[in-house]
Amino acid sequence: MKDSTRFPLWLTSILVAVLALSRSGLASIDDYERWYAVELGGNRVGWMHQKQSTVGDLITTSSRMEFAFNRDQAGAKISVSGSFVETKSGKPVSMSSMLKFGRQPTSLQATFGENEIEVIVTQSGRTERSTRPLPDGTWLTPAAASEFVKQRMHAGADSITVRTMSALAGMDPMSALKPTTVERSGRTDTDYEVAGKKVKATKWTTTSSASPSTKATEVVDEAGLPLATDTSMGMMKMVMRIVNEEEAKAEFAAPEIMVETFITPDKPIANPRKTKKATYLLHVAEGEVPAIPATGSQRVSPVDASSVRVVVDTRSLSPAPEGDATNPLFLACPINVNCNDPEIRNLLTKAIEKAADNPAARAEAIRAFVYRHIHKKDLDVGFASASEVARTRQGDCSEHGVLTAALLRANAIPSRVVAGVVYADQFAGGKDIFAYHMWTQALLDVDGKPTWVDLDATLPPNIPYDATHIALATASLGEDDTQESLASIVLVMGRLKISVESAE
Structure with a gap:
């Protein structure tokens, strides 16, 4: 990839x-x-x-x-x-x-x-x-x-x-x-x-x-x-x-930092985009491993203070906590995911124009639409809002994530973003690595129960998600929780180790 x-x-x-x-x-x-x-x-x-x-x-x-x-x-x-x-x-x-x-x-x-x-x-x-x-x-x-x-x-x-x-x-x-x-x-x-x-x-x-x-x-x-x-x-x-001012504003060569955050697992994963179920051991060398969230596709079990076992299964989803279905944060329209923006509403009409009339079909249509809409897929943007991405059609995974979340909320589907890592067989000089990533989850009815369903809009229309995604934090992108949610990611950067126990 x-x-x-x-x-x-x-x-x-x-x-x-x-x-x-x-x-x-x-x-x-x-x-x-x-x-x-x-x-x-x-x-x-x-x-x-x-x-x-x-x-x-x-x-x-x-x-x-x-x-x-x-x-x-x-x-x-x-x-x-x-x-x-x-x-x-x-x-x-x-x-x-x-x-x-x-x-x-x-x-x-x-x-x-x-x-x-x-x-x-x-x-x-x-x-x-x-x-x-x-x-x-x-x-x-x-x-x-x-x-x-x-x-x-x-x-x-x-x-x-x-x-x-x-x-x-x-x-x-x-x-x-x-x-x-x-x-x-x-x-x-x-x-x-x-x-x-x-x-x-x-x-x-x-x-x-x-x-x-x-x-x-x-x-x-x-x-x-x-x-x-x-x-x-x-x-x-x-x-x-x-x-002094002169030293502060002196020219400097902007450093390359992203590659240093890549995580090399103990073994490579074959066919990562087709992986439906995988088991990982997450470990930090010093201190305690931070709380890893359980999501619809992800189950977490502690091993010891510094390790947890994570199972990601895209075919067997667990219901969301009871309070999530009524939590107003997942339908709110704050600045970063302003689902009331007229341009967001305009894009929603295009995204679901041919979708079947059920939330799951509309959610997947939105994911596929965002993949197509963002035509300049690059790393030149820091963290743009959904309103900006809707107009510039430019960005990386965070821009795909926030635009997907905003379009879902504009269609009355609760959403949140996920911060974590995803496996790549090749990227930026790295080979067979996990790298930090962001994607979206929609709260949909699965077997009669509200369930968080993963949607990665950086993947092409025929690949909504795979089991090489490991969630480390979730955020509603509201005024209160985004910064603290992402702070937990900062704490594990450079410390997190991943062992691949199985992948199928």
């Missing part, structure tokens, strides 16, 4: 760590401007700029990050930026963000009122307006949160917890409207070298409620502003360190 539509999931997972970096530092009560170099696995991948300015009674904090990667000689760029405006007394005024994971950016403008938030989202040339209630509970604006952290640091606190809001809080910009809880623990006083001079600093272990499984080691100065952040990403670490 040589199709370039596969294997970008490693890049999607990296977005989790990228957005974690955006939350690593809070604002400050004093104005500042700082530049950072960002490295992944020891290679330069980009830069971050943070700035705060005060005009009259208003404090504006802003962040911008630019990243570049190569994957099998195809370049991928990620750009995210955001700002938050508040009064000196800590009252929120407005917030904006721009996320560019694909070809087209998605922007958010939020204005805070006394009881609600007015929101404007622009994506693929379309603008949608809505209102949201103010967040429940107590939370602090960025500068107010920073002052609280600074006071707790100076008081000698060994742990600090603050609930605040960040303009860059998740892969769905609407998730920024929900405060996150940032916890710092394990305080260690230290020194850190900045421009050849040692400054007093404090080292912390930092986690965020937006991605609790992703931990960072953070070094901050006496004002609580970051000097360096080290985020673990399975086999690699993403490191941010303070530099």
Whole structure:
């Protein structure tokens, strides 16, 4: 299999760590401007700029990050930026963000009122307006949160917890409207070298409620502003360190990272696209294996703390948990899978025009349609939304996955995406390997029971799925669950080993 539509999931997972970096530092009560170099696995991948300015009674904090990667000689760029405006007394005024994971950016403008938030989202040339209630509970604006952290640091606190809001809080910009809880623990006083001079600093272990499984080691100065952040990403670490503007924006060769995430099993699989049932042993060399989901076609049984046995059987499906059939998330139309988009509705009409009048037939018709509709199958796109893919007709497995999910929901069929690995006999210089992948599941009636049915739109019309797909996580692509779901993939990258016990 040589199709370039596969294997970008490693890049999607990296977005989790990228957005974690955006939350690593809070604002400050004093104005500042700082530049950072960002490295992944020891290679330069980009830069971050943070700035705060005060005009009259208003404090504006802003962040911008630019990243570049190569994957099998195809370049991928990620750009995210955001700002938050508040009064000196800590009252929120407005917030904006721009996320560019694909070809087209998605922007958010939020204005805070006394009881609600007015929101404007622009994506693929379309603008949608809505209102949201103010967040429940107590939370602090960025500068107010920073002052609280600074006071707790100076008081000698060994742990600090603050609930605040960040303009860059998740892969769905609407998730920024929900405060996150940032916890710092394990305080260690230290020194850190900045421009050849040692400054007093404090080292912390930092986690965020937006991605609790992703931990960072953070070094901050006496004002609580970051000097360096080290985020673990399975086999690699993403490191941010303070530099000057010239060094931050200096040219660098975008690294090739995707190939390093390939997994070579103990033995090859013959005829992978025709494999109907397979048994695998999944193992991590250090620590515990994360929770592996059971799905319609996948059964999981623990072996020990570091190993699980996975059986994938495409001909014998298990019913979904009872709550899935009534879970509104699987029919929702968030930004990444906007099933209310008129272009999505237009494509749905074409997709099911000749399909039999039952959900299973329409689901397969949608899968086959997406395969045909995305005619530029390449790795040049990071993580585009369904609305963007509908118009550009370009992308890899994540674009196939989100467009399929959106079309299913537009047809009132519950859907979700699956993050995992798939076997390839040949790809990007790798031979007989598993590589990270994304596909879709539709909740369909099988033998009278709601069941998650796998649909891989990167495969041609006569091959809906095969048993060389191993699911590692599922996500509704809503505001709350996508980032944490993909974070679990980050943790196993470079650590996961696969033994093929049988394949037929």
